[in-house]
Amino acid sequence: MIDPIILQQGSDWRAQAEVFDEIFFVFLALGTLVGTIVVAYTLWNVFKYRDDGSEPKEDFDAPIVGELPTGQGGPKAKKLFLSFGLSAIVVISLVVYAYGLLLYVEEGPDTSDAGNIEITVEGYQFGWEYIYPNGYSTRGEMIVPADQRIDLNVTSRDVWHNFGSSELRIKSDAIPGEYSSTWFSVSSEDVEAQGGEATYRVECFELCGAGHSAMTGQITVLPQDEWEEWYAGTQGENTSSVDSAGAGNASSVDNAVIRGAPA
Template sequence: MIDSLILQQGSGWRAQAEVFDEIFFVFLALGTLVGTIVVAYTLWNVYKYRDDGSEPKEDFDAPEVGELPTGQGGPKAKKLFLSFGLSAIVVISLVVYAYGILLYVEEGPDASDEDDIEITVTGYQFGWEYEYPNGHTTRNEMIVPADHRVNLDVTSSDVWHSFGSSELRIKSDAIPGDTSEVWFSVSSEEVEAQGGEATFRVECFELCGAGHSAMKGQITVLPEDEWEEWYENTEGDDSASGNESASIGGPTVGGVPA
């Protein structure tokens, strides 16, 4: 948990998917623990103070309707303020933890400019175009290296879209005339786990027309050396992969360029 609050570099970067999975696990584990304790304590009190038909003990401090604990030392007041104090500690700790880790998601890992990869993402009916720093463009398949922070500048050439990948836990609006930013990274370990080439599905999360459901793409993550070799071969090449005949903003029928 502590490591997640530290912005790391290189292969130590944490992907957003890992961060969100950690947040979910922490809240699930803590919620389960607290819930189990509260329910168990409640059931214990139900059993302990059940009405068995006998006369209550003289020292039994029975609650009264409308009674407000004054905190002057009675057992009910002590239990109330103990539970309130423990609850405050748990809630404040979760807020501090979640705020710190979400700053990492918002700002991303520290990296020098030469380590960043800037890609412009342009949505159109009904596909995605990716433009790399050297001017090379691809359509519907983004190819990036592992262990690098990838910065995306997301926009649209026609209507509102929303670029995202559920597997990578990224999502950013694509608005005509405006640019939104999002980042992601994939570790080399994840690439190796998928057999040397990791793939993640891209979808549009904003209803954008008749071909919205078909507006899908792919992010392909390669080992750094393989990506560099691929990228060097794109110098001066403006060809686009995927729907090569598609023109951004051009007429389409059911998601297929007319």
């Protein structure tokens, strides 16, 4: 297992998107390298052992279709078992490497030094409502701080939905009467790269009715100080219906009763 501490850069956490991008790059790079070696070696053998019309040498041990070249330690047997051994090492190494990273994605970064933020996500036909720890809620837009682990408790009021963001590499079922959990984190560097306010598209990935394609939303990530100022202004508020481009038909739905996160 890979220690999650290794996956953290100083006090910064690695987001799920970074982990999945790294896994993809490693598999792509190693697959390209191994494929190039295998294809090159195959072409070299095709050229070396091509039929040039001459009689084969007396000691030429031709392969027999359907039989493994045991060869009592001959060159063909050595090549075969060497290739099997190298392949096993590569595959096992990749499995252990990817498994360690996926454990980090499943468990999330360690929050012993800093508290995380839990937000309840409720899907409904056809929109999303986000309920914050203080009871304040928004529709269509989730507003969170940078450099902070965000825990999501996802559920549904009516039918099955699936909450997710392709850019953040998060995806979680929204099932009536049940809660599923996921997390994400966005670095302040990513926020600065988008001009001081990072936005990510939210979609429903479960066919849930006629308005499924319009069931979109947005995650807005602010610098920590700006978010704290915004969050302080929500104290004492009940419900806020945010009208954004990706809010589906949320603006046409009456304000819903605030529901707390699961115990």
